[in-house]
Amino acid sequence: MFATTVVDSITFSIAAAICLFGALGVVGFRNPVHNALSLVATLFGIAVLFIAQGAYFLAAIQVIVYAGAIVVLFLFVIMLLGVDRAENLVAERKVSGIVLALLLGAGTGAMVYIAYRAGLSTPTGEKSAMAALDPSNDLQVLGRAIFTDYVLAFEITSILLTVAVIGAVVLSRPAGGEPIDYEEFPDPEEDPALLVEDLGAND
Amino acid sequence: MQNSYLMLGAALFAIGSFGLLIRRNPLVMFMCIELMLNAVNITFVAFSKQLDDVAGQAVVFFVLVIAAAEVVVGLGIIVAIMRRRPNVNADDLSLMKG
Numbered sequence: 001m002f003a004t005t006v007v008d009s010i011t012f013s014i015a016a017a018i019c020l021f022g023a024l025g026v027v028g029f030r031n032p033v034h035n036a037l038s039l040v041a042t043l044f045g046i047a048v049l050f051i052a053q054g055a056y057f058l059a060a061i062q063v064i065v066y067a068g069a070i071v072v073l074f075l076f077v078i079m080l081l082g083v084d085r086a087e088n089l090v091a092e093r094k095v096s097g098i099v100l101a102l103l104l105g106a107g108t109g110a111m112v113y114i115a116y117r118a119g120l121s122t123p124t125g126e127k128s129a130m131a132a133l134d135p136s137n138d139l140q141v142l143g144r145a146i147f148t149d150y151v152l153a154f155e156i157t158s159i160l161l162t163v164a165v166i167g168a169v170v171l172s173r174p175a176g177g178e179p180i181d182y183e184e185f186p187d188p189e190e191d192p193a194l195l196v197e198d199l200g201a202n203d
Numbered sequence: 204m205q206n207s208y209l210m211l212g213a214a215l216f217a218i219g220s221f222g223l224l225i226r227r228n229p230l231v232m233f234m235c236i237e238l239m240l241n242a243v244n245i246t247f248v249a250f251s252k253q254l255d256d257v258a259g260q261a262v263v264f265f266v267l268v269i270a271a272a273e274v275v276v277g278l279g280i281i282v283a284i285m286r287r288r289p290n291v292n293a294d295d296l297s298l299m300k301g
Contacts, residue, residue, distance in 0.1 A: 097225055100224055108220075
């Protein structure tokens with residue numbers, strides 16, 4: 001049904017390896033900056049997998065929104081708060097957490113094993129009555145679906161984004177809130193624009 | 204071949220949830236949530252390709268938008284908390300449950 005060529009397999013293997021090692025880096029590294037950079041590797045691998053599946057538009061917004069906006073926001077907050085120090089993972093482990101995580105991992109592993117052993121070559125679902133998706137007009141088909149079948153969800157999403165922006169402004173600028181702890185920023189010359197903005201907000 | 208995508212999605216989801224359970228830094232926990240969302244996105248796109256249905260890609264589009272909104276609000280909360288109490292971890296924040 002799907003022409004599985006050698007190129008497809010090689011692309012998948014490389015991208016999947018990048019994804020998995022990046023994911024392990026997100027969990028394993030102790031420094032939050034390294035975690036964020038590992039997340040970029042994972043998101044890049046996922047974008048490659050999207051392209052391999054013919055979802056070109058999603059690959060583009062994956063890179064733009066995730067790697068370009070969300071991870072930069074993470075890094076910005078890490079630098080702003082000065083939490084870019086190593087976290088001591090050993091002292092914070094709890095037995096209950098380890099047991100829960102192992103149970104969850106074992107459960108997920110069992111499901112993957114069952115899915116693998118079942119060896120289903122076709123998914124358990126109804127194939128769409130439409131013709132096969134053509135990657136060359138991927139954006140047209142996706143746009144038509146979003147603005148017709150999913151237009152209500154799209155409008156609700158716009159309300160959600162507006163609420164999120166207002167909420168973020170309210171949260172990060174408390175009226176008459178306590179001043180920032182400037183001992184957290186021993187060297188303001190590193191980012192003078194940031195310091196000026198923060199001072200202005202508290203004057 | 205398509206099963207490989209589903210298995211990769213499951214593995215990424217497992218790694219993300221494992222990280223969410225063992226990490227105590229709220230920022231890193233947020234990154235693990237992003238990891239889990241992306242694992243689901245891989246699965247959606249794989250099924251979309253397999254079933255010739257664009258609905259999977261549409262859902263991924265909405266997941267991306269909602270993840271962005273979630274990160275904005277979540278990081279706003281983290282910044283508001285950490286300004287008052289630097290170096291706080293998730294265990295110290297358990298009082299938020301009220």
